Amino acid sequence: MSFKIYKPQILRDLFTFMKLYMDSDVKLLAGGTDFMLMLENNKIQPDLVIDLTAVQEMKGITVIGDELCIGALTTMTELAESALVRTYAPLLAEAAVSMGNLQVRNLATVGGNLANASRSADVVPALIALDAVAIINKDDGSRQELVEEVLRGSRKTSLAKDEVITFFKLKLAKVGTGMAYEKLGRRKSGAISLMTSNIVIEQTEGKITKARLVFGVMTPSARRARPAEDFLLGKTLTEKIATKAAEIARSYIVEYIQMVRPADLDRKELGYAYKLPVLEGVAKRCIISAYEKGGV
Amino acid sequence: MSEIILDMNINGENISIQVPSNMRLIDILRVKLRLTGVKEGCGEGECGACTIIMNGKAVNSCLVLGIQADNATIITVEGLAKNGEMDILQQKFIEYGAIQCGFCTPGMLMSAKALLMHNPKPSKEEIREAIAGNLCRCTGYTPITKAIEAAVKV
Numbered sequence: 001m002s003f004k005i006y007k008p009q010i011l012r013d014l015f016t017f018m019k020l021y022m023d024s025d026v027k028l029l030a031g032g033t034d035f036m037l038m039l040e041n042n043k044i045q046p047d048l049v050i051d052l053t054a055v056q057e058m059k060g061i062t063v064i065g066d067e068l069c070i071g072a073l074t075t076m077t078e079l080a081e082s083a084l085v086r087t088y089a090p091l092l093a094e095a096a097v098s099m100g101n102l103q104v105r106n107l108a109t110v111g112g113n114l115a116n117a118s119r120s121a122d123v124v125p126a127l128i129a130l131d132a133v134a135i136i137n138k139d140d141g142s143r144q145e146l147v148e149e150v151l152r153g154s155r156k157t158s159l160a161k162d163e164v165i166t167f168f169k170l171k172l173a174k175v176g177t178g179m180a181y182e183k184l185g186r187r188k189s190g191a192i193s194l195m196t197s198n199i200v201i202e203q204t205e206g207k208i209t210k211a212r213l214v215f216g217v218m219t220p221s222a223r224r225a226r227p228a229e230d231f232l233l234g235k236t237l238t239e240k241i242a243t244k245a246a247e248i249a250r251s252y253i254v255e256y257i258q259m260v261r262p263a264d265l266d267r268k269e270l271g272y273a274y275k276l277p278v279l280e281g282v283a284k285r286c287i288i289s290a291y292e293k294g295g296v
Numbered sequence: 297m298s299e300i301i302l303d304m305n306i307n308g309e310n311i312s313i314q315v316p317s318n319m320r321l322i323d324i325l326r327v328k329l330r331l332t333g334v335k336e337g338c339g340e341g342e343c344g345a346c347t348i349i350m351n352g353k354a355v356n357s358c359l360v361l362g363i364q365a366d367n368a369t370i371i372t373v374e375g376l377a378k379n380g381e382m383d384i385l386q387q388k389f390i391e392y393g394a395i396q397c398g399f400c401t402p403g404m405l406m407s408a409k410a411l412l413m414h415n416p417k418p419s420k421e422e423i424r425e426a427i428a429g430n431l432c433r434c435t436g437y438t439p440i441t442k443a444i445e446a447a448v449k450v
Contacts, residue, residue, distance in 0.1 A: 002298045005317045005363050029361060036320065036359045037340055049317070051363045077353070101429025102407070104341050106353040107360070189428035190342060 007051040011166065014055060015139035018162050024048050028164065030073060030112035033104050058111070058166050061085060070168045072111025077102070079110060079123070088172040091179035091198060095126035098183045101190045111165045114147060117221070119154045120193045125216035126181065128224060129198040132170040138162045144169075151221035153260075176209075177202045178294025180286035184278060193217050195275050199286040203294050206236045213245070213287070215279055218253050220261065225249040228283075237291040239284075246283035250276055302366045306331070307375030321360035322346045325372060333373035333402045337431070344430030347403035348372050354410035354426075373402035376409065384447045385409060392443035396435040404430050408444045417448060 008014040018026065027046040029035050030053065038044045052058060052073060059071040061082045068088050070079070079085050079096035086093045099105055099122040113121045114134060127147040134150050136143050139162060147168070150158050159165070173179070180199045185191030196216035202209045211232040213225040228249035235241050254276065257264050265272050298317040303310070306329065315324050325331040325348070337345035339358050346357045349371040376383035385408050388394070395401050404427055411418055411426035418426065423444050424437075432440060 002316060002318055004298050005300055007363055007366065029364070032361055032364060033341055033359050036361060039318070039361075040320075040339065049361070049363070051361070053364050054367075100341065101344065102426060103344060103347055103354050103356040103429045104359070106355050 003046050004048045005051060006048065007054055009054050011055060011057050011137065014050065014052070014164065015137070017050065019139050021048050022162060026050060028052055028115070031075065031107040031109040033100070033108045034112070034116050034118065063088070063172065066172050067169045068172055070110060072109065072165045072167050074110050076105035076108050076123070080105065089130055089170060091129060091181050091200060092123060092126045094181040095123045095196065095198065098122060098181070110168065114150060115157060115159060115165055117151055117155050117157050119220055120217050122193055122196065122216070124151070125196055125198045125214040125222040127168065127170070128222055129200045129212040129214040130170045131212070132168045134165050135167050135169060136163050137166045138164070148222070148224060154220040174202060176204055176294050178290040178292065180290040180293065182282050182286055184282070194271065195279060195282070197279070197282045197286045199290040201232070201287065201290040201294055203291065206295070208232045208235050208237065208291070213249055213283065215249065215253065215283070218275065218279065219256055223256060225252045227252045237288065239288070242284045242287045245287055246280045249283050250280045253279070300363060302362055304365055304367070305369045307371060315362050317363070319362045320358055321362055321365050322357040324362050325357060331372045331374050335399055335402055337399070342431070344403040344407065345400055347406045347430060349406055349410045349413070352410070352413060354407045371406070371409070373405055376405060383409070384450050385412070385444065388443040388447040389440070392439050392446060394435060394439040394443040400430055400432040404432065404440055408447070412448070420445065
């Protein structure tokens, strides 16, 4: 299967081209680590492929004011090695380094991880836990949307045909913020995520002022476990409270699945029977760890 | 059939080559340029046999579409030897018996080379991490990591 290729150097050219080819089957290519597999397996048969990798405007990690700005073409390796990310969003650095193997991390991009909207996406749940906002551009405008809201189910996003994620913005972690990440996979390296735990806890004088609990892979699109977050608010963490929050998170996920895809709970390959108890244990450990890291 | 022209620097040589638009970098290297030291194992980024160095980073050439390598600097295992003399990594792989069937060797060498290019004195742990994406099913990882450690000491 052959296709035309276009490789823009600047965003303006990209949008002009996307508009021109509105009626064709156009696929955007970033790191390519998932794209190439879909292409080889004939799961996609585009008329036109637009290679984004030369667009400098979609690269780089900077701090602007009180926000960390991350270009959509930033690779997992760049996220993991960035001093800014490690300082202000260590959860994201940890999630990035847990993906695949080094060769894959050297190619795979953060924008691709979101646009691809795979259930087992490695950095997307971390972005949600960090309240990251995606900046989405098109020919005649741009919009901002929380990463959680960009996701509309497995392999589904809010992105229109003429839109591109150009970068991400997230608030710099305040003093008193702790983060914890854990990934469940079959091996240490090169494993697809079976579950990830992404926890951010802010505290003032020991009292929790903000909590974010996101468990990747457990739902078709990653979602904040809001009831568990609300339960933690205003509390001074004890082991008992962490246990209770983890229980609430587990119940929330069960209720969510019952609402969106109830049959999934009995599908053996999705492994809820073992993942739910594991989640409870991992969540508790991560909540305690994040709280302790934030304590000053 | 849609074709594209790519400019690349491969193993120190600037080339311009016309290829089908849907050709993977691994096929450009192996089929078009006869650099058959690049091996295809799994074809999906799991095994690392096709590892090459692109713009200073180890990548799986089976996961790279040709267009992404336009204007790139690429090193394959064929580019390691200089003036007929093997790279120190190649010498140590032989010395330490780090090659049995040899299929994983080009990928192992390129992952190790990429590591040493930006970290000339890696720790044991860093060496293991650098080759975590390269599978070997016969030699075993111990002689391979020992060979890389020995190359670091030179």
